[in-house]
Amino acid sequence: MKTIYLDNNATTQVLPSVAEAMLPYFTQKYGNASSMYPMAAEAHHAMEDARAKVAALIGAAYPDEIIFTSCATESDNTAIFSAVRSFPQKKHIITSKVEHPAVMHPYKFLESQGYKVDYIGVDAQGRFDMAQYKAALDANTALVSVMWANSETGTVFPIAEIAALAKQHGALFHTDAVQVIGKMPINVQEAQIDMLSLSGHKFHAPKGVGALYVKRGTRFTEFMMGGHQEKGRRGGTENIPYIVGLGVAAELAQKRVTDGSLERMAALRDKLQNGLLSSIADTKLNGDPENRVPNTVNISFGYVEGEAILMHLNEYGICASSGSACTSGSLEPSHVLRAMGVDFKFAHGSVRFSLSEFTTEEEVDKVLEVMPVIIENLRKISPFSRMK
Amino acid sequence: MWDYTDKVMEHFRHPRNVGAIENADATGQVGSLVCGDALKLTLKINKETEVIEDAKFETFGCASAIASSSVLTEMIKGKTLTEAAKITNQDIADELGSLPAEKMHCSVMGMEALEAAIESYRQGGKPVVFEQESENIVCHCFNVSEEAIIKAIRTNHLTTVEDVTYFTKAGGACGRCKGEIQKILDKVNSCAVPQPTSAEEKPFADLTIVEKIKRIEKVLEEDVRPQLNMDGGNVELIDVSGTVVKVRLLGMCSGCLAADATLKGFIEKTLKEKLDPSITIERA
Incomplete structure (x- = not known):
């Protein structure tokens, strides 16, 4: 029986061209990107090439605004904890009632640590309650984090509008964009986004690789503490084969948006x-x-x-x-x-x-x-x- | 993906004894649309021998709920009421090969529907909705009593809060009662006699939405629908807000000229009498 796969919001097939591009980095070009010999340089260049492709996909101004992670859950956790650690005097967070557990659970934790979290509601069609959001914003708001599209219903939130209001109140803005990548054109600069999470396996890269966009100039505190990788923003040896796969998938996703x-x-x-x-x-x-x-x-x-x-x-x-x-x-x-x-x-x-x-x-x-x-x-x- | 046995899948694909027996000698019901699963069991019983001659079911629920209901009807046919009353949820699960731990509450639902049906027969065939035996509710999300939790712990030798959730659903939603479940586990498993905790009767208006819906559904099913059904009508519960109950009249009732009289004079009156005098009915 032929499989009819209609669960692409859960995960997607790794495209053969993506898998093929990854293979040499397992058995041949396996160098550590931080090391000092040609094979390491090869790995390093492949990684930077992938970084540029992911940056282009979301309209980032500079490739170094992309930090590679293990998954979108790590990206979300990194963004949220960076925001609260970077602005320790602010004790208020705004999010929505329909977020993914990867952001919901950090908020529940922060609430237990004394943070006030406002969960903005949605209407019967799943649309973001803008009035409630405006009323919740204040000078004590450290972070506004709202998903770009909902994984269950596909409803797209007006992220540019939500982000602009957050900026007016001096809050950082983060979006979990996992469900929009490759499904609509997005541009982090136009939408005034400070941080954005994405996941490779939702657009034909393998599971186990994601990215966090952090706009240059954004105060940042690392989540995975370790070596100097990712300019000190994410410790841990870079997962080169998967990052290469993410790059190829990003390039294909960008084409798909316009073809x-x-x-x-x-x-x-x-x-x-x-x-x-x-x-x-x-x-x-x-x-x-x-x-x-x-x-x-x-x-x-x-x-x-x-x-x-x-x-x-x-x-x-x-x-x-x-x-x-x-x-x-x-x-x-x-x-x-x-x-x-x-x-x-x-x-x-x-x-x-x-x-x-x-x-x-x-x-x-x-x-x-x-x-x-x-x-x-x-x-x-x-x-x-x-x-x- | 759940690890269902072949027998679960077989009963799910080809459920036996689906439907409702006309003029049944016993009707037992458990669950609701709110909870996500519900089972209605109807029986034909030989008055002389008390042997269950026929059994049919209707189930709203997942694959294991449907399979548990189906296999239960096969298990009880030909048994006397006394024999049937001895069937435990574990017997139902065993008959299916096994059920995933998280799905054991489906077998518990079968056992409860059977209990309600036997009670119904004792009451002369009046439909009975399974009810927790006490007002001592531990899990307010799923309306699970301390007695039900103790029974599940004893019957199935449960040792962790997680197990209790799998078997009774208690603690499976907001999780606030997990501490209390742990205390009950400690008491039962250390063989101490469980002391009932505070069992005050809460006014209807203070109940959680799930409790309200369950109580209203029970009154509708036992006291209202049998009357409406006689005239080819029915009523559906749409929403509850405070003490305002929103319903929709169905079938013959929906176009009936006496619809308002039915709503106010019968349904609202019955709910006021059975639950709370401040209840008002609105038509959806």
Whole structure:
């Protein structure tokens, strides 16, 4: 059975060209970038080449604004703890209610250390509450950290506007941009961003490599303390093969943003969305239909449970995700959907399909063919569907 | 990805005895839309021998919830009520090969629905919604009582807070009750007789949203829906805010000219009587 992979917000396939570019750096060009011989210089140059490509992808002014990390969780932790350590007199942080655990958990920790954290809410379509945000900002705000796009619903926040307000109040601005890389054009300078986290495996680089953009002139305190690598900003021997992979993937992602791939992806996503909403009763689109990354659609199917839907999709080789409590280690449905006020009837039955540029129309058609049957069968055995 | 046994997947793909028995001799229910899983079990029972002649289920939930319900109906058919009452959640899990630790609460749900169904038969067939035996609620997110936690610890020889969460869901959401669960574990496992902690009756308005919904659903299911169903109607709980309960009338009720009378004169009156006089009903 052929796999139909529609879970690209979870992770992506490493592209063969990316894997191929990495290989020589394992067995042949394995030098430590800090050492003093030609093989080390080779590694060093490959790393700097990758740095320039990642900088270009996000519109950074200088390559040295990019710090390589092990993943976006490390980037997020680094940015948050750098902000609070660099401005120890400020004890206030602003974020949103729908962030990834990689920023939520550091905030919970900081709250236990006496910080005040404001979690800005979202409306029913997942849109950022700008009024609440404006009211929360003050001179004591050390950091505003808001994700660029939501991983579950794909909703894109107005980051330039949010960042500009943070700057006016003298706060640092950080964004977790994991879900927008390669899905829309972004420019850190235009958006006045101080720090930005990204993750390689969300855009066809391997797992285990990420980056943190830190704008020149931003006060910074390192998180991983160690050697002088990354200009003293991140200790630890540089992971050259993975950094090379990240560079190649960044170059490809940048091309994709302008070559029509996004429009094609959005058209397929819309076909999937409209097909599911029109062929199945009691469904609900989760997220902002206007401002959304082009690859993501999140739909709730009332009266059924998400994990059961995924298990049936597995029978057809279709890979997707759910915000259902049963698919996570926790027993609560998605905090994102609950923050949007999605009621329980719909919260447990949400399914997220996230496409890639390799998704085909046949794959979308297959989902459209099998989903109505799956939902009908599950509703047949649900005690709630008879209510209708 | 959960490690489901072949038997779990087989029952999930091809559930046995799906549906509801007409004029059932017993109806047991547990769970709700809020919790993410719910099971309704209906039984046909021979009045002479008390043998369960037929069993059907309807389940809202994940693969292991569906499989647990399905296998339970097979296990109890042909058994007397006395024999069936001895089935534990571990028996259900064993029958399925095993369940992932995090999913053991699905088997507990089966056992609770069966308990409720047996109670229903004793009450002459009136539907019974499984209820924690005491008001002594430890986990307010999932409405789990101290008794239920003690029972799970004893039946399944649990030793950690994590285990208790897997079996009862208690502590699985906000986690505030984890300290209390640890104390219960310490008490039970050191064989001390558990002392019930403060068991005051909270006013309806002070309950958490989940507790409110559970209590309202129980009244709707036991006292309201049977009446509406007779006229081909139904009611769906939409939201609760303070003591304002928002519902939608369904089926024949939705277009009925007497809809307002049904809402105020029947549903609101019943909720006021059973739960709190300050409850008001709004139509969604």
